[in-house]
Amino acid sequence: MLAAIWAQDKNGMIGRDGQLPWRLPNDLKYFKKMTVGNILVMGRKTFEGMGARPLPDRETIVLTRDPSYTAENVQVMHSIEEVLDIANQQTKSVFIAGGSKIYQLFLPYCDYLYRTIIDEVFAGDTxxxxxxxxxxxxxxxxxxxxxxxxxxxxxxxxxEKV
Incomplete structure (x- = not known):
């Protein structure tokens, strides 16, 4: 299963300066509940915004166009096809976890969307x-x-996709 997971404000804003612009522990718990034991796919900027370290108990794939990019304890991939091949071979769920360009690439292939909507408006850039x-x-x-x-x-x- 391929799914996208994200939190957004009322205007669809999902980030500011590579970070979440709000503090909402419930959403972090939900994200953890849904993704533990599964695979996370994210872009390099999102990965580095999280401290350039994988989250515990999840496999992490970092998608980047930079052929020389490396990071410890993650798989680095350079094409959407590589990620889709992994997703098609898995019994685990594969969650697309950002950023905006990565969501845009993978939304057409997702089976499910997990969205948290925060009933506020925040300042942000993504x-x-x-x-x-x-x-x-x-x-x-x-x-x-x-x-x-x-x-x-x-x-x-x-x-769910119809």
């Missing part, structure tokens, strides 16, 4: 690629808990 929602069916929607650590109203959505 936006989610356009999604043609006519190809997707909402199969699950869950309100996130707002509390002293999770200050923003948010919801988790799962879409």
């Amino acid at each position: 936006y989610m690629s356009d999604v043609d929602w006519s190809h997707w069916k909402l199969i699950e929607k869950k309100e996130g808990v707002v509390d002293e650590k999770n200050l923003y109203k948010h919801q988790f959505e799962i879409y």
